[in-house]
Amino acid sequence: MTTSDDPRRHIPRTDALLTVPEIDDARIRLGDTVVRTAIRDGQDAARRGEIAPDDVQQAVIDDLGTRRTSSVRPVLNGTGVVVHTNLGRAPLSSAALEAVTAAAGYVDVELDLETGARSRRGAATRAALLAACPAAGDALMVNNGAAALVLATTALAAGRAVVISRGEMIEIGAGFRLTDLIASTGARLAEVGTTNRTHLRDYADALGADDVGAILKVHPSNFRVQGFTSEATLSELRELADAHDVPLIADIGSGLLQPDALLPDEPDATTTLTAGADLVIASGDKLLGGPQAGLLLGDAALVGRLSRHPLARAVRADKLALAAMEATLTGPPPPVRLYLHADPAALRARTDKLGAALGCEVIAHDGRVGGGGAPGVPLPGWAIRLPETLAAPLRLGDPAVLTRVHDGSCLLDLRCIPESDDQRVAEAVSAARGAAGVP
Secondary structure: OOHHHOHHHHOOOHHHHOOOHHHHHHHHHHOHHHHHHHHHHHHHHHHOOOOOHHHHHHHHHHHHHHOOOOOOOOEEEOOOEEEEHHHOEOOOOHHHHHHHHHHOOOOOOOEOOOOOOEOOOOHHHHHHHHHHOOOOOEEEEEOOHHHHHHHHHHHHHOOOEEEEEHHHOOEOHHHOEHHHHHHHOOOEEEEEOOOOEOOHHHHHHHHHHOOEEEEEEEOOOOOOOOOOOEOOOHHHHHHHHHHHOOOEEEEEEOOOOOOOOOOOOOOOHHHHHHHOOOEEEEEOOOOOOOOOOEEEEEOHHHHHHHHHOOHHHHOEOOHHHHHHHHHHHHOOOOHHHHHHOOOHHHHHHHHHHHHHHHOOEEEEEEEEEEOOEEEEEEEEEEEEEEEHHHHHHHHHOOOEEEOEEEOOEEEEOOOOOOHHHHHHHHHHHHHHHHHHOOO
């Protein structure tokens, strides 16, 4: 074959492909670098003989049609776990999504448009937090719960002791231990009591023997100690803290601002502050249902002291999170709340309808709160039982559907999937069956 007969000579040039309307439009959505990479991939495939030169243009168009602006993939959560850490915890409400979009450009995050002067950062979010938790004298939002704890212990107890029960020295996700976080601030840990029993006198002994910066009470979140147990209450610790003039901090974890009858044993910020805590630390992206955030709520002077600490600048929340949090607090109920309180009859009807359409059995299935919240508390519901072999193709499909694999079955729970996506779920199951060769 002569050079003139080489089919590779007919591979379309990059400049010619860039003028194709579909490819040119993709440059606006994906950027020039991504588009040129897709073109080069198509041209290289033709040079290797994997596709014909005449097919390069369509191959590039098809490739760009599947590319996303981010490697993060949306997932339909069919596990029944509401606050799923591996799936980014709380999904944002439509109001929060709209707020994030609005905040993506130039916004008045630190500007008073009326006067033209600089304003307090996140003032509207602070006001929304105080309206949602009137027991707090002031509020500060930082980038996550661990940052809130680090800021509090750094500002209040660096070089001093933090008194904590041994039964509350917990490890959080990815192997991080609260005790290590506290020690990293330069504070000393004054461990009191035992794993199952800590008495008021244990705290009193520590306060009398050391230079104490704060008393810290931590909700155990993702585990329970049962049986022969004892702990000092917040009201008891309040009297002790007053007697020694030290702040009482309560890390409640999951982010409830008010009591929830569905979760009677889960602490909330309002009740905790009323019971005697000076400062409450909570997460914004768990039961509150908002963006990732650490919330510091409580005594105005104490919160003000934390907000003025130099570390507060390093852990401050960005404009997108501030906007999303405000919308979560002032807008309609976020998905987390809706999923937790899903109507049982409606959930059963949806599951039965989809199960019948797929020709699958529907079984009783308990969902979970997740995210360390309310461990052991079941959320009664139902699931569609599928063959275990469908779990992987469902997970790798488009849309990706994450299910629960249990007792040799693939269980699909609709609790955390919007009803508007039921048809997409049905199509995903049909595609997974085809991929796995399952009838």
